[in-house]
Structure formats: C-alpha cells, structure tokens
Amino acid sequence: xLRFRLVLIILLVVAGLSQLGRLYAQDAPDEPGAMEPxxxxxxxxxxxxxxxxxxxxxVHLIHRSHEELEYFLAEFDVLEASCGVNCVEAVVSPxxxxxxxxxxxxxxxDEAGTAQLAADLALVQQLSAADAQAIAAIxxxxxxxxxxxxxxxxxxxxxxxxxxxxxxxxxxxxxxVTPGGAAGYDVFxxxxxxxxxxxxKPKFLLMAAIHAREYTTAELATRFxxxxxxxxxxxxxxxxxxxxxxxxIIPQVNPDGRKKAEAGALWRKNTxxxxxxxxxxxxxxxxxxxxxxxxxxxxxxxxxxxxxxxGPSAASEPETQVVQNYASSILLDQxxxxxxxxxxxxxxxxxxxxxxxSQLVLYPWGWTTTPAPxxxxxxxxxxxxxxxxxxxxxxxxxxxxxxxxxxDDYTYGQFGVASYTFELGTAFFQxxxxxxxxxxxxxxxxxxxxxxxxxxxxxxxxxPDALNVSVSPATAAQGSQVTLSATxxxxxxxxxxxxxxxxxxxxxxxxxxxAPSWAGGxxxxxxASDGAFNASVENVSAVIDTSALAPGxxxxxxxxxxxxxxxxxxxxxxxxxxxxxPTPTPTFTPMPTNTPTPTNTPAAGNTGFLSPSANxxxxxxAGDNNGFQTNPTNAYADGGGVAQDVNSGTNNNSSCTATSKxxxxxxxxxxxxxxxxxxxxxxxxxxxxxxxxxxxxxxMCVQLSWDGGVTWTAAKQTPTLTTSEATYVLGGAADxxxxxxxxxxxxxxxxxxxxxxxxxxTNATARDFSLDWIAVRVHYx
Numbered sequence: 053x054l055r056f057r058l059v060l061i062i063l064l065v066v067a068g069l070s071q072l073g074r075l076y077a078q079d080a081p082d083e084p085g086a087m088e089p090x091x092x093x094x095x096x097x098x099x100x101x102x103x104x105x106x107x108x109x110x111v112h113l114i115h116r117s118h119e120e121l122e123y124f125l126a127e128f129d130v131l132e133a134s135c136g137v138n139c140v141e142a143v144v145s146p147x148x149x150x151x152x153x154x155x156x157x158x159x160x161x162d163e164a165g166t167a168q169l170a171a172d173l174a175l176v177q178q179l180s181a182a183d184a185q186a187i188a189a190i191x192x193x194x195x196x197x198x199x200x201x202x203x204x205x206x207x208x209x210x211x212x213x214x215x216x217x218x219x220x221x222x223x224x225x226x227x228x229v230t231p232g233g234a235a236g237y238d239v240f241x242x243x244x245x246x247x248x249x250x251x252x253k254p255k256f257l258l259m260a261a262i263h264a265r266e267y268t269t270a271e272l273a274t275r276f277x278x279x280x281x282x283x284x285x286x287x288x289x290x291x292x293x294x295x296x297x298x299x300x301i302i303p304q305v306n307p308d309g310r311k312k313a314e315a316g317a318l319w320r321k322n323t324x325x326x327x328x329x330x331x332x333x334x335x336x337x338x339x340x341x342x343x344x345x346x347x348x349x350x351x352x353x354x355x356x357x358x359x360x361x362x363g364p365s366a367a368s369e370p371e372t373q374v375v376q377n378y379a380s381s382i383l384l385d386q387x388x389x390x391x392x393x394x395x396x397x398x399x400x401x402x403x404x405x406x407x408x409x410s411q412l413v414l415y416p417w418g419w420t421t422t423p424a425p426x427x428x429x430x431x432x433x434x435x436x437x438x439x440x441x442x443x444x445x446x447x448x449x450x451x452x453x454x455x456x457x458x459x460d461d462y463t464y465g466q467f468g469v470a471s472y473t474f475e476l477g478t479a480f481f482q483x484x485x486x487x488x489x490x491x492x493x494x495x496x497x498x499x500x501x502x503x504x505x506x507x508x509x510x511x512x513x514x515x516p517d518a519l520n521v522s523v524s525p526a527t528a529a530q531g532s533q534v535t536l537s538a539t540x541x542x543x544x545x546x547x548x549x550x551x552x553x554x555x556x557x558x559x560x561x562x563x564x565x566x567a568p569s570w571a572g573g574x575x576x577x578x579x580a581s582d583g584a585f586n587a588s589v590e591n592v593s594a595v596i597d598t599s600a601l602a603p604g605x606x607x608x609x610x611x612x613x614x615x616x617x618x619x620x621x622x623x624x625x626x627x628x629x630x631x632x633x634p635t636p637t638p639t640f641t642p643m644p645t646n647t648p649t650p651t652n653t654p655a656a657g658n659t660g661f662l663s664p665s666a667n668x669x670x671x672x673x674a675g676d677n678n679g680f681q682t683n684p685t686n687a688y689a690d691g692g693g694v695a696q697d698v699n700s701g702t703n704n705n706s707s708c709t710a711t712s713k714x715x716x717x718x719x720x721x722x723x724x725x726x727x728x729x730x731x732x733x734x735x736x737x738x739x740x741x742x743x744x745x746x747x748x749x750x751x752m753c754v755q756l757s758w759d760g761g762v763t764w765t766a767a768k769q770t771p772t773l774t775t776s777e778a779t780y781v782l783g784g785a786a787d788x789x790x791x792x793x794x795x796x797x798x799x800x801x802x803x804x805x806x807x808x809x810x811x812x813x814t815n816a817t818a819r820d821f822s823l824d825w826i827a828v829r830v831h832y833x
Contacts, residue, residue, distance in 0.1 A: 105161075106169075106170040107145060107146070108143050108144075108145070108166070108169055108173065108318055109143065109145070109149055109161060109166050110141060110161070110162040111141070111144055111152070111161055111162060112136075113130070113141075113152070113157065114138055114157075114159075115138050116158070121138075121453055125350075125352070125454075126352065126355070126358065126360065127353065127355070128142045128143075128359070129142055129143040129359035129360075130142045130360070131409075131410070132409075132412065132475050134410075134451060134452055140452070149161075172480070173316055173318060190314050191316075193267060195487055195744065195745060196267045196268070196270070197271060198310075198311075198314055199307045199310050199311060201745075201749075202270055203240060205749075205772050206240070206274060206277060207240075209242075209277065209281055210242065213284075215247050215248060216245070216284060217243065217244050217277075217281060218242070219240055219242055220240060220242075221238045221240055222378045223239045223371075223377065223378075224238060224370055225238075225239060225307050225308045226308055226322050226323055226324045226369060226371065227308045229370050230326075233325075234323075236307075236308060237307035239305065239371065240302070240304070241301065242277055242302075243298060244277060244280055244294055244299040244300075244301070245294055245295075245299065246294050249295050251298070253296060253298045254298070254400045254401060254506040255299075255300060255401045255506060256298070256300070256401070256403075256404075256506040257300045257302075257379060257402070257403045257404075257469075258276065258300070258302070258404050258405075258499065259273070259301070259303075259305055259403075259404075259405050260301075260304070260305065260405070261303065261305055261310055262305040262306050262339050262375075262405060262407070263320050263338075263339075263340065263407060264308075264311075264319040264320060264321070264322075265313040265481070266406075266407055266480055267481055267482055268408050268409075268476045268477050268482050268487055269406035269407060269408060270303045270304050270310070271487070272406060272495060272496075273303045274303050275492065275496070275776070276499050277299075277303075278774060279496065279778055280294060280299065283779055285781060285784075286779050286781050288624035288626050289504070290500075292609070292622070296568065297503060297506055297507070298382070299503055302378065305339065305375060306321075306371055308323040309322050309323055313480075319336075321335075321336030321339070321361065322336050322369055322371055324337045327361070327364055331357050336361070337361055337362070337368065338352065338360045338362060339369055339371050339459075340458050340459060341353075341360050341361070341455065341456065341457040342362055342368060343366070343367060343376065343459055343462040344366040344372075344457075345457070345461050345462040345465040345466055346461055346465065347365075347457040348366070348456060349419050349457075350419060351418070351453060351455035352456055352457055366457070375459060376462065379403070379462075379463055380466070383401050383463065385466070385467050385468070386399040386400075386467060387468025392425055394426050395468025395510065396468075399426075399469070400507050400509070401506055401509070402470050402471075402472075402502050402503070402509050403460065403464075403469050403471040403472070404472045404473075404474055405459045405471075405472075405473050405474075406473075406474050407473055407476065408476040408477050408479070409475055409476060410475040410478075411442070411443045411476070412443050412444050412452075412474075413437045413443045413445040413446075413473070413474055413475075414447070414452075414460070414472065414473040415431065415447060415460070416460055416464040416471055417448075417461060417464075417465075418447075418448040418449065418455045418456065418461045419449075419454060419456040420449065420454065421447075421449040426470070426510060429470070429510035429513075430470060431547070432513045432514050432545070432553060433470055433472075433505060433509055435513075435545035435547045436498075436501055436505070436513045437502070438546040438547050438548050439545055440497040440498040440501060441494040441497075442548060443474070443475070443548060444547070444548045444549055445546075448473075451550065459471075459473075460473050469509075476491050476495065477491050484744075484775070492776050501621070504621040511618060511619070513620075513621070514614070514618040515542070515612065515613060515614055515620030516588075516618075517540070517541050517612070517621065518610040518611055518620060518623040519538065519540075519541055520539045521610045521623045521624065521625040522537050522538070522625055523535065523596070523625055523627045526627065526660075527627075527629075527660055528598050528628070528629055528630070530598055530599065530601065531598060533595050533597055534596045534598060534627060535593060536578070536593060536594045536595070536610070537581075537592070537593045538561065538591070538593075538610045539591050540589070540590050540591075540620075541612075542556055542557070542558060542589070542614045543555050543588050556616050557585065557586055557587055557615045558587065558588065558613070558615075559585055559614055559615045560577065560585065560613040561577070561578035561579075561580075561590070561592035561610065561612045561613070562575040562576060562577050562610070562611060563575070563578060563594060563596075563608055563609060563610045563611075564576070564608075564609045565596075565601070565609075566606055577594070578593060578610070579592060579593060588614075590612075592610075592612070596608070596627070601627075601629045603630055603631045604657070605626055605628055606628075607625075607626060608624060608627055609622050610622065610625075611623075628657075628658070628660065631657070657726075657831075658785070658829055658831040659724070659725070659828075659829055659830045659832075660829060661829045662722065662723060662827060662828050662830075663688050663689055663721070664687075664688055664719055664721050664826060665688060665720040666719050666720040667680075667684045667685065667687070667688075667716065667717060667718045667719070669684070670715035674711065675701040675713050675809075676700075676702055678697075678714070679697060679714050679717075679807075680697045680716045680807075681697065682697075683695050684716065686824070687718065689825060690739060690825040690827075691825075694822040695716075695822070695823045696821065696822050696823075697716070697809050697820065697821040697822075697823075698820050699818055700713070700714045700809045700817065700821050701714055701811065702817060704814070704817070706749070706812035707810070708753035708769055708810055709808075710810075713753075713808050714808070714809045714821075715806055715807065715808050716806070717761060717804050717807075718805045718826050719805065721798070721805075722800065723798035725795045726832070729833060731788060731793040731794075731795075731830060732785065732788070732831045732833050733785040733788060733830075734783045734787065734793070734829070735781050735782070735783045735784060735828070735829040735831070736754050736768075736781070736783055736805060736826070736827070736828055737779060737780070737781050737825065737828075737829070738752055738779070738823060739777055739778070739779050739824035740752055740773060740777065740778070740822060740823050740824065742775060742819055742821055742822070743775065744819065745773070745774065746813070746814075747813040748811040748812060748813045748814075748815065748816050748819055749812055750772065750809070751769045751771070751772060751811075752770045752773065752780070752808070752821065753767040753807070753808040753809075753810055754782050755767045755805075755806045756789055756805060756806075757802075757803070757805075757806065758791075758793065758803060759797075760801060761804045765790055767808065768782040769810070770782065773821070777822075777824055785831040798830065805826060805828060807826060809821040
C-alpha cells in the first residue's frame with residue numbers, strides 16, 4: 053500500500069507538481085513546508101536515466117579537493133548548508149544531475165528534502181495562479197509580508213511615530229533603473245532613534261532579503277522594527293536603545309527578485325537580464341557575490357546563468373550600490389587598508405545580514421581561511437548570538453566554504469564594523485508555524501543583543517550580562533529607599549560545536565541613574581548579595597535613596613565587570629518616584645498682601661498601569677456582536693491566558709468606527725487621582741497578537757468614554773499586529789485624547805475603554821484576535 057501511494061505521488065509530481073501541491077495544501081493548509089509523512093522520490097534507474105524527478109533536486113556533493121569545491125561553487129546552486137565532512141548541499145536541475153553523474157562526481161539525492169522543496173514550490177505556484185491579482189500576501193504563507201506590504205507597514209510605522217522613525221528611499225532596483233521593462237522598485241531604509249536626543253550615536257545596520265527566495269528574513273527584520281517601536285516607553289531596554297543608539301533596517305534589498313519568489317520561483321538573484329544569460333529562469337546577479345571588497349577572489353561564478361554569478365564587475369548592480377552607499381553614509385571607517393589591519397578595540401557599530409537557511413552565525417572573513425584581524429572579538433560576539441539562537445557560530449571557509457564579494461566581508465573589510473550573516477531556519481519557504489515558534493523567539497533576543505553591543509562590539513560582549521534587573525518597590529515616594537537587584541552572568545556563550553569562550557568570575561557591578569555611565573551617568577557600586585565577588589554568576593544589589601530624584605519616571609542602568617576588566621552591555625529598569633506631600637511655601641520671598649499662598653499643590657505623577665475588573669461585548673452595530681467571546685476576563689492581567697475574538701467582524705471594511713467590526717468594553721479600572729490635579733495624559737496598553745497577517749492589516753483600535761459609554765473619543769489604533777504577542781501603547785503622558793478630563797470622569801460608573809478589532813481584504817473575517825492585557829495609566833499634574 054505504501055509503495056502504491058509513493059508511486060501515485062511521484063506521478064503527480066511529473067504531471068507538473070500542481071496535484072502534489074493540492075494534496076499538500078489539503079493535508080496541512082495552515083503549515084506549508086511541514087508536510088508529514090515526507091515523500092521520497094525514486095533513485096536513478098538503469099543507464100543513468102531518472103523517473104519522477106521535479107525541476108529542482110536537493111543533492112549532497114562530496115568534494116575531494118579544493119579545486120572540486122570551487123567548481124561546485126561556481127557551477128551550481130550550492131546552499132549555505134553542510135551535510136558532513138567535505139560535503140555541501142546544492143539545488144540542481146535534472147540536467148545538472150545527469151552532468152554530475154557523467155563527470156563521476158560523488159553526488160546523492162536528498163529524497164526527503166527534494167520532495168519537501170517540490171511541495172513548497174507547488175503550493176505557492178498553484179495558489180499564485182489561482183489568485184494572480186494578490187499583491188499583499190504570499191499564497192499559503194500568511195505570516196510573511198510581500199514587498200508591497202512590508203513597505204506599507206514600515207511607511208505607516210514611521211508616519212505614526214515621526215519622533216522615532218524615518219522611512220527613506222535610498223535607491224532603486226535593477227528593473228527600476230533599466231528602461232523598457234517592468235516598473236521595478238525603490239529600495240528603502242528605516243531609521244529608528246529618538247530624534248530629540250542628539251548624536252552622534254552608535255549604529256546597528258540590519259538588512260534582509262538580498263537572496264529573494266529566503267522568505268523569513270524580511271519578515272524578521274520588519275517584526276524587529278515593530279517590536280522596538282511598540283516597546284518604546286514601555287520596556288526600559290527598548291527605550292534606552294532608541295534614545296542612545298540608531299538602528300537602521302533595509303528590509304527588502306532585492307525587491308525585483310523577491311517578487312519572483314513570492315510567485316513560487318526558487319529565485320536567488322536579482323533580475324538583471326543583459327549580462328549574456330538568455331534563460332529567463334536563470335538570469336540575474338547574485339548580489340551576495342557582487343560587493344566590491346575582494347570581488348572575484350573565489351566562491352563565485354563568471355557564468356551569467358549560474359546561481360552564484362558575481363556580475364560583470366565589482367558592485368555592478370544598483371542594489372549593491374544602494375547598500376554600499378548607505379553603509380558608507382552611516383558607518384564609521386575604523387580599519388586600515390591592509391588585510392591584516394585590525395579595527396581598534398574601541399570600534400563601534402554592528403552589521404547583520406539575514407539569510408536562510410542552515411541555522412548558522414557566520415563571521416568574516418568569507419574570502420579566505422586566514423583569520424580576520426579581529427577574529428577573536430568577532431567570535432566572542434558571535435557566541436553571544438549562538439547562546440540566544442542555538443546556531444553554530446563559525447567562519448565560513450572553516451565550516452562551509454569560501455565566498456567573495458559578500459556584504460559582511462564588505463562592511464568589515466571597508467569599515468572594521470563587527471559583521472555577521474545569520475542563516476535562519478531550515479528551509480527557503482519556511483513553514484509559518486516554525487517561523488513563529490522557533491525563528492522569532494530564538495533570533496529576536498539575538499538582534500536586541502546586537503543592538504546593545506553596537507557601542508563597543510569588540511569589548512562589551514566579553515563582559516557579563518546584567519539580567520533580571522528590578523527595583524522594589526517599582527513606585528516609591530520621594531525620600532524613601534528602593535532596593536535595586538540584578539544578576540551578573542559571564543557564562544552566556546555558545547558556539548554550538550565551534551570552540552568554547554573563556555569565562556571569568558564577576559569582579560564588580562554598578563548602576564547609574566537617568567544616563568548610562570558612558571553618557572554622563574555617575575556610576576555607583578553594587579554589592580555581591582553573598583558578600584563576595586568570587587563566581588562567574590553573581591546576584592548583586594544596592595539601595596537607592598530617592599531624596600534627590602524628582603517625581604516622575606527614572607531609568608536605572610546596570611552593568612557588570614568580569615575579572616579581566618571587561619564591562620558587559622547595559623540592562624535597565626524604570627523607577628517611578630511620586631510625591632504626595634504639599635509643595636512648601638517659598639521662604640524669604642515677600643508675598644503681595646492680597647495674594648493667597650498656594651497650598652497642597654500636587655506633584656506630577658501617574659497611576660501606573662491599572663487593570664479592569666469588568667467587561668462587556670458591544671451587542672449592537674458591532675460585527676457579529678460578541679466581541680472577545682472566549683475568556684474575556686483573561687485580559688484583566690498580564691499573562692495567564694488571552695481573551696480571544698474568533699472570526700472577527702462581518703466584512704472587510706478597514707475603518708475603526710465601522711459597524712461591521714467586533715467591539716468590546718472594559719471598565720472598573722479603579723482610577724484614584726489626588727485631589728486638585730489636572731489630567732495631562734492617558735495611555736492605554738494592549739498586549740496583543742493575531743492568528744495571521746497576510747493582506748488583512750489586522751489592528752486594534754481604542755476609544756475612551758467618560759460618561760458610561762454614551763460618548764466616545766476619536767479612535768487611536770495600533771500598527772499592524774503580528775502573530776507573536778507584542779505590547780502596544782496608545783496615547784501618552786501628554787495626550788488627553790482630544791478633551792479635558794476631570795477626576796469624576798474616571799469613576800467606575802463613567803470611564804470605559806472600547807477595543808475594536810479591524811481587518812481588511814480577502815478573508816478579513818477569518819482573523820482571530822487575542823488580547824493578553826488591556827491596561828490604563830493616567831498622568832496628572
């Protein structure tokens with residue numbers, strides 16, 4: 053029976069893959085790329101002829117010499133994946149497979165991988181053909197945004213947060229600069245930083261999708277940007293990163309090629325078609341072999357139809373020029389002209405280029421087996437990344453093969469910047485379930501660490517991490533004492549098989565208030581909780597006297613030092629200081645005889661985030677009239693389950709005020725304000741996510757009522773939600789939502805928060821919205 057099923061599936065593949073894609077879609081419609089059981093294709097039969105092989109075959113190539121490896125790299129689509137000692141993976145056509153056999157090469161078919169790749173391609177191709185007009189969703193992969201949707205999301209993010217984000221056109225794609233063909237695309241960069249704090253600032257440059265078929269990369273970069281903005285003024289580390297550093301993201305380096313991959317082509321290169329290749333399925337330049345540093349020094353091809361074609365000259369492609377021009381405009385040049393010139397220990401800035409797949413962290417050099425002059429420091433930071441994502445951390449020529457003209461060699465070689473390639477996941481067309489459950493949670497912390505290390509990437513990663521930073525109490529009256537606690541850990545490294553990082557005992561801990569130690573903050577020593585610094589992991593503490601701290605929010609920065617003198621990266625915590633006493637009357641100041649002395653003037657403060665204790669679905673003019681119908685009380689607290697609105701709304705209207713959208717009210721926040729205060733702002737916090745994004749642009753809108761739900765403020769809305777939980781804060785400390793508030797407006801009988809779930813486009817009503825916490829913070833003076 054099993055053999056019959058296998059033969060049937062093979063015949064379907066031969067018939068054009070469409071039936072296989074259909075079967076796969078039926079078996080696992082929500083998890084493309086996760087088909088079980090895997091399909092095994094037949095081996096070669098007599099005379100070297102093949103039956104049932106699709107157009108793309110995943111093979112293992114054994115190389116018996118350096119020359120043979122170079123031949124494979126130049127002639128075939130060799131992946132950034134190892135299959136053992138002297139073995140590399142490659143994707144070849146049936147004709148190329150026959151050629152390898154005829155040449156006597158040691159080649160074997162990865163049958164399971166080939167079948168999986170065939171199924172992935174068939175799914176996208178079939179669904180693309182069925183909906184050729186769809187531009188805002190990759191068929192079958194709702195978790196990945198297209199070029200258009202990525203641009204729309206990040207443009208809107210910048211427009212909604214102009215003080216933190218700028219979306220800039222930095223150049224054009226090959227098709228856009230070439231007349232007579234397709235329209236092509238602009239290439240954009242997103243700059244994230246608090247513009248109110250002047251620079252210069254250290255830079256973290258992140259780029260994605262230089263290879264078109266690698267779906268996960270642009271989406272991870274986009275979600276990193278969304279996460280940073282959503283956490284600003286909520287998470288202390290995200291806040292100080294944007295205050296003191298700049299984060300630059302180029303999410304779609306190769307938009308022309310990406311559009312081909314979005315339609316189901318296994319496309320790697322850009323779409324340059326005038327270099328001598330006349331095969332429309334093979335032309336283009338490999339942009340990660342086209343950079344000007346050490347171009348054409350190995351690991352690339354001079355044949356225009358080959359997958360690693362390096363281009364006719366160094367930096368010949370407009371996309372390469374865009375990246376290099378942008379990098380040179382923001383990165384400091386910190387390395388000499390010779391290959392052996394090291395960047396100084398005090399060099400700043402970090403660069404990461406996101407690729408897939410293989411679960412690797414690669415560092416320079418790529419073009420030679422000779423160690424880079426900063427190799428030790430590059431390994432150290434790389435092993436920090438390996439601790440977070442569990443990937444092997446190695447130098448490309450050592451654990452894979454040599455390459456030249458790569459972007460990370462360019463940024464390190466040209467500027468001395470700590471530069472890395474992340475090879476994400478296990479597939480080009482990665483299943484959404486794996487992306488959200490594995491790639492995001494493993495790599496988002498690595499990206500945050502990269503940003504933290506941007507000031508001293510060759511020093512701080514050698515030092516201990518400051519973890520679990522907390523203050524108790526988190527809100528304290530002015531003049532009281534607060535206990536600051538943290539854990540300093542010098543052990544968080546992992547190369548996952550490529551060497552061990554030296555570990556030292558902790559030697560010191562310190563904190564600063566309202567500015568890092570390197571930005572004017574005065575360091576104050578912390579004590580080892582057990583009385584002595586004599587271990588590689590130490591709990592530390594200090595007592596903070598708040599007498600000199602003005603009422604309001606303060607940021608406490610903590611850092612640790614190891615026995616070798618290395619200070620690690622910062623971590624921070626917010627401390628809120630309040631004052632409930634009267635403002636004293638100034639002394640020695642004559643007062644006019646008829647002017648009363650001010651008494652009991654309240655100090656500025658806020659309520660902290662408050663939770664509701666009551667809720668109700670809006671049951672008229674509200675979509676299907678059942679709001680968060682599943683466990684709505686879960687939204688009362690952070691953690692412990694979510695409230696869920698399943699199959700939200702009744703049409704695809706995109707308006708926050710549409711009667712077709714599900715609405716839910718939360719109230720009884722028990723807001724208690726001091727007498728005589730003026731309300732200066734209101735924040736609403738939503739910890740939320742959605743089941744899928746696709747073309748639906750799912751968002752949550754919020755309105756406030758001060759009269760029991762009769763009248764409502766204008767709506768504010770989150771950015772596009774993601775499929776992993778994120779925190780969104782609407783309003784602000786100086787945002788009163790368009791009206792003046794009195795203390796009585798916040799009585800439990802009067803104050804209401806209304807959440808409206810909004811999605812647009814095809815299948816908008818199929819979206820499931822989840823809400824972990826809906827909290828309110830009121831600011832006053």
